[in-house]
Amino acid sequence: MIDGLSRRRVGGGLAVVVALWLVAAVAFPDSWARALLGVVASPSTHTATLRLAVPIALAAIGGIFAEKSGVINIGIEGLLIVSAFSAILVTYWLGAGESTLLVSHHWWGFAAGVLASTLFALVFAVVCIEFKADQIIAGLAVWLIALGLAPFASRIVFNSPNTAGVGRFQNVTVPVLSEVPVVGYLLFDTEPQVYVMLGSAAAGWYLLSRTAFGRWVVASGENPKALDTAGVDVRKVRYAAVLLSGFFAGLGGAGFALGQLGTFAGGGDTAIGGRGFIAIATYLFANYHPIGALAGSFLFAGLDAIQLRLQNLGYAVPTELIRTIPYVTVVVVLVFVGKTRLPEAAGEHYDPGED
Amino acid sequence: MRDDLEVLLERLVHASVFERIVISVAALFAAIVVGGVLVFVSGGFASCRTGLDLAGWTFCYNPMQVYYELFLGALGHPLEGGWHPLNYDMATTLRETTLLIFAGLSVAVAFRAGLFNIGTQGQLVVGGLATAVTVLYAAAIVPAGFVGTLVLVPIGVAAGALFGGLFGAIPGVLKAYADANEVITTIMLNFVAAGITSTLLSWRFQDPDSANPQTARVPEYAEIPTIPYVGFDVRMDFSLLALGFAVVLMVAVAWMLARTSFGYELRTSGIQPEAAAYGGVAEKRMIVSSMTLSGALGGVAGAFWVLMQHGRWLENVPPIGFDGIAVSILAGNNPLGVGAAAFLFGVLSSGSRSIGTATNVPPELVGVLSGLLILFVAMPEFFRMIGGRYLDLGAERPARADGAGGADDD
Numbered sequence: 001m002i003d004g005l006s007r008r009r010v011g012g013g014l015a016v017v018v019a020l021w022l023v024a025a026v027a028f029p030d031s032w033a034r035a036l037l038g039v040v041a042s043p044s045t046h047t048a049t050l051r052l053a054v055p056i057a058l059a060a061i062g063g064i065f066a067e068k069s070g071v072i073n074i075g076i077e078g079l080l081i082v083s084a085f086s087a088i089l090v091t092y093w094l095g096a097g098e099s100t101l102l103v104s105h106h107w108w109g110f111a112a113g114v115l116a117s118t119l120f121a122l123v124f125a126v127v128c129i130e131f132k133a134d135q136i137i138a139g140l141a142v143w144l145i146a147l148g149l150a151p152f153a154s155r156i157v158f159n160s161p162n163t164a165g166v167g168r169f170q171n172v173t174v175p176v177l178s179e180v181p182v183v184g185y186l187l188f189d190t191e192p193q194v195y196v197m198l199g200s201a202a203a204g205w206y207l208l209s210r211t212a213f214g215r216w217v218v219a220s221g222e223n224p225k226a227l228d229t230a231g232v233d234v235r236k237v238r239y240a241a242v243l244l245s246g247f248f249a250g251l252g253g254a255g256f257a258l259g260q261l262g263t264f265a266g267g268g269d270t271a272i273g274g275r276g277f278i279a280i281a282t283y284l285f286a287n288y289h290p291i292g293a294l295a296g297s298f299l300f301a302g303l304d305a306i307q308l309r310l311q312n313l314g315y316a317v318p319t320e321l322i323r324t325i326p327y328v329t330v331v332v333v334l335v336f337v338g339k340t341r342l343p344e345a346a347g348e349h350y351d352p353g354e355d
Numbered sequence: 356m357r358d359d360l361e362v363l364l365e366r367l368v369h370a371s372v373f374e375r376i377v378i379s380v381a382a383l384f385a386a387i388v389v390g391g392v393l394v395f396v397s398g399g400f401a402s403c404r405t406g407l408d409l410a411g412w413t414f415c416y417n418p419m420q421v422y423y424e425l426f427l428g429a430l431g432h433p434l435e436g437g438w439h440p441l442n443y444d445m446a447t448t449l450r451e452t453t454l455l456i457f458a459g460l461s462v463a464v465a466f467r468a469g470l471f472n473i474g475t476q477g478q479l480v481v482g483g484l485a486t487a488v489t490v491l492y493a494a495a496i497v498p499a500g501f502v503g504t505l506v507l508v509p510i511g512v513a514a515g516a517l518f519g520g521l522f523g524a525i526p527g528v529l530k531a532y533a534d535a536n537e538v539i540t541t542i543m544l545n546f547v548a549a550g551i552t553s554t555l556l557s558w559r560f561q562d563p564d565s566a567n568p569q570t571a572r573v574p575e576y577a578e579i580p581t582i583p584y585v586g587f588d589v590r591m592d593f594s595l596l597a598l599g600f601a602v603v604l605m606v607a608v609a610w611m612l613a614r615t616s617f618g619y620e621l622r623t624s625g626i627q628p629e630a631a632a633y634g635g636v637a638e639k640r641m642i643v644s645s646m647t648l649s650g651a652l653g654g655v656a657g658a659f660w661v662l663m664q665h666g667r668w669l670e671n672v673p674p675i676g677f678d679g680i681a682v683s684i685l686a687g688n689n690p691l692g693v694g695a696a697a698f699l700f701g702v703l704s705s706g707s708r709s710i711g712t713a714t715n716v717p718p719e720l721v722g723v724l725s726g727l728l729i730l731f732v733a734m735p736e737f738f739r740m741i742g743g744r745y746l747d748l749g750a751e752r753p754a755r756a757d758g759a760g761g762a763d764d765d
Contacts, residue, residue: 072538074538074542127730127733127734127737130736131734131736131737131740132734132736133730133733133734133736134733136471136473136538137684137729137732137733138730138733138734140473140677140680140729141726141727141729141730141733142726142730143726144677144681144722144725144726144729145722145723145726145727145730146726147722147726148719148720148721148722148723148724148725148726149719149722149723149726151717151719151722152397152717152719152720152722152723153397153400155717155719156397156400156401156717157400161719266719268671274546277542277543277546280539280542281539281543284539318554318557318558320549320550320551320553320554320557321550321551321554323546323550324546324547324549324550324551327543327544327546327547327550328543328547330539330543331529331535331540331543331544331547334529334533334535334536334539334540335529335533335535336533342536
């Protein structure tokens, strides 16, 4: 069922659809197809895509480390919520717009968000590794606790499930490089969280595939017994990997809150709105490759950006239906295209005592 | 082969029932303690006129008062004067209990088959819309009054079960025939369900007289009837008949699991898939049918949410399905335990309203509490470790389930 043939068929089908669309866009200047082309080709769509990709890509990179090490972390959505909320809260407490020790309070808030998410991940790690909890159930608990905690704390401090606004990060423009056509405005004249995302994807890839630690992580998820025999403490590797998942998700949540929202809505699904689950979708889609996860997040964020822009142009896009595309994609990918294989020991506890 | 399996199964189930209850109760207390600390500490960040002063900080919240409101408020404050059992808070508690029994059973059935159905929420959303739409269309050709109730309510519940079941079958088929992890697919399908139903609503089924995203109201006689005189007031959106149906269904599912060959095959697939396959259970068909049954129960939850609580389907569906996961986990996936766990979550849900009106503590606390509860249930090892340490320090011998203590008889 999952073979090269169906993969080629899906790819071929997609190519035909794109070709038809381009022909239609050229042939009928007033058509829907043309408007879509205009949106897709527009620089503002591209910058919006990069911005919207931040929480998805970073949470996905974090999720890769945890799952590769054998700990399935479906609480990533909760980690995003915790870091986004803490980042806004601490920035607000310190006083937005001022600075301490020459560092803007937004950055202190950012650091606090990452710290909060990492601490939350530590709790998850202790529960899963020390007390051998079922990882899926513990992950759900992390999500549900965060889902309750953010509006709870927000109501205490702000008297509403939504926080006050604290403003956003300023664009960082790299001189000279930002003048380069196409790539310049995209990569060198943008918000800091986009740099964080691009840097993290590169760092995540390097760490996972080029370092001893990366090899340990993979071994810990595939064959913990062998890793143990080789004299590496499986528990420590898994702790480190889960903490990394909290760290990266923290970068994503705090970057999203301070770089794009400037505030945090805690009601309903919260302002994160399922992006943590899209992140899980993304790394499965990318078969646990950090750079692939970055690309996958562009795909899903791009869809969102296009949909938002079409909405603004007055086209009646069924938003809700388009929002489901990432989720449907994952189901289709799981079934037909790139069969993603969970690490051999994912979800299992490792007890060095047993033989 | 079959006898051996049966013995193994019995031993696994009975050895664990007592332990499950102990762990669930311990988890509840642990969650309450941690939640109480959280309430107390967060009271230090709130502003108030009077509170407990400690070392210059003012702590505004009293955890004891919060828990008093949470647990007794949910029953309508039975210890205070003028209490009547058919009060509004009680109705809210029992309504939530009813819906959570369906949702909890949905998760439990899949779990017993060794499948993790996180998609009950999606199945509930789809089933609920199917119920509302079916009843709205059927009401046009069915006579009003008592006959209408007799025909429309079963049709509505059946429609919910059918569509919930079909939606639940999707991850089952994907798991059985394409080996797609059901944890991931059911999570994804929750979002798909929300997207599809909301698109369908705005495309065709939106109530034209309302600005809210919701369907038109089903006729009053199509809602779950309340029992006159002994039942709750119609305006309280709760029917004892519905609770009765939920309890009957709960017993039926327990009986099905324990006494029928389908239930036997379902349980063995959950505990020992290889042995079950060896014993002649058609593995793939078992996966599909248990997910379908699970989805149908989720759909029934949606049907009752529509026909009992609102009389219509609203786009903003509360997370009953996710609470169902908590209910089932707390109940150790035991159908009869689901009733008790559903009642506890019914109390939490209804008590949050009472917290909101009687204290300054944000009612969102309840969300945190149920998350903590799941977290503690997830780590039985934690309680074993604490229990072991306590027993080592204190008594020399382990505690007994049957209460036999005293003399040293090992």
